[in-house]
Amino acid sequence: MAVILLTILALILGTLWLRAQSRYRNQTEQLKALTRELAEYGSNAKQDQILLFSDEKAIQELLIQVNLFLERLSHMEQMQRQYEEQSRKMLANISHDLKTPLTVIYGYSEMILSSRENMEPGNCEKIEKIHRKTKDVLCMINEFFDLAKLEAGDIALEHTRLDICEVCRNEIINYYDTLNRPGFRTDIRIPETPLYIEGDKQALQRILNNLLQNAMKYGADGGYLGLCVRESSGTVFIEVSDKGKGIVEENQNQVFERLVTLEDSRNKKHHGSGLGLTITKRLTEAMGGRIRLESSPFVKTVFTVEFPLRKREGNCKIPNRKM
Numbered sequence: 001m002a003v004i005l006l007t008i009l010a011l012i013l014g015t016l017w018l019r020a021q022s023r024y025r026n027q028t029e030q031l032k033a034l035t036r037e038l039a040e041y042g043s044n045a046k047q048d049q050i051l052l053f054s055d056e057k058a059i060q061e062l063l064i065q066v067n068l069f070l071e072r073l074s075h076m077e078q079m080q081r082q083y084e085e086q087s088r089k090m091l092a093n094i095s096h097d098l099k100t101p102l103t104v105i106y107g108y109s110e111m112i113l114s115s116r117e118n119m120e121p122g123n124c125e126k127i128e129k130i131h132r133k134t135k136d137v138l139c140m141i142n143e144f145f146d147l148a149k150l151e152a153g154d155i156a157l158e159h160t161r162l163d164i165c166e167v168c169r170n171e172i173i174n175y176y177d178t179l180n181r182p183g184f185r186t187d188i189r190i191p192e193t194p195l196y197i198e199g200d201k202q203a204l205q206r207i208l209n210n211l212l213q214n215a216m217k218y219g220a221d222g223g224y225l226g227l228c229v230r231e232s233s234g235t236v237f238i239e240v241s242d243k244g245k246g247i248v249e250e251n252q253n254q255v256f257e258r259l260v261t262l263e264d265s266r267n268k269k270h271h272g273s274g275l276g277l278t279i280t281k282r283l284t285e286a287m288g289g290r291i292r293l294e295s296s297p298f299v300k301t302v303f304t305v306e307f308p309l310r311k312r313e314g315n316c317k318i319p320n321r322k323m
Helices: 002-041 059-111 120-153 166-181 201-218 249-254 278-286
Strands: 156-163 185-189 196-199 226-231 237-241 292-295 302-309 318-322
Touching: 059 120, 120 226, 120 278, 156 166, 156 201, 166 201, 166 237, 196 201, 196 302, 201 226, 201 237, 201 278, 201 302, 249 292, 278 292
Parallel strands: 185 226
Antiparallel strands: 156 196, 156 318, 226 237, 237 302, 292 302
16 A cells, blocks of 8 residues: 555656656746847847747746836837937037128138238237137037038948049148158158049048047147058058057047047147047948057057958949938
């Protein structure tokens, strides 16, 4: 009798163990499925919740909480997009409203300065200051306006074959007087052999000028400017470098963000709109390239722009494309 009871008990325990194992495997598979759905969520822009059937109450409750979290996340992302769109429109409107009166002030000050020989020295100095400051503000407003148009996709870039070496040579010559100051060292390396990319000439010129001006403005205390153009493995590299105060590592990811001026890492006596490098990055990416920064303070700060090399054969013009 005892043997029979032990056998029955063993069968019951075995059945319960098998059911527990089966339930455990079922829960494990459902959790794995939930994990896969979460992993795929970020790559599916249209998906706003995870659909997964489960007969386990604990997993059902977990799924409800996950979907509530994703719903809140989706709402926050939508609010962020709306905020950014409103910010772009506001910047564009402010830039437009300020530009007209400042242009008038700039024009009048320039007209007054044209007859400076009839002015008292003190008044002439004041007008020159007004003229100079108005020009600076207008430049900043133009950068706000240009960035707003870039982010709205209202600037159409040409995509034609460009010799990047020729463009670099033509641009660096504009800085001849600055680069030949006593004690200022330069290292200009531009190949004689053409290196072709596909892009917009004006956009490329602006990218170069932004980087060169940035290096001379913030890296002037290093007394050095480098410009190197090279090609490797089907990619053209433009490297603009200085040996100034540089940018500490924890701030390097911020330099391409809008309205960021890192007062602790570059020369504090220079103030700008904080948009030059942002515009540079947008233009570079619009031309199919990318930009990166490497900086060791007082050793070397290098901005590197990369573009795919285009074969020399053919000279067809590709239609304009909006960003």
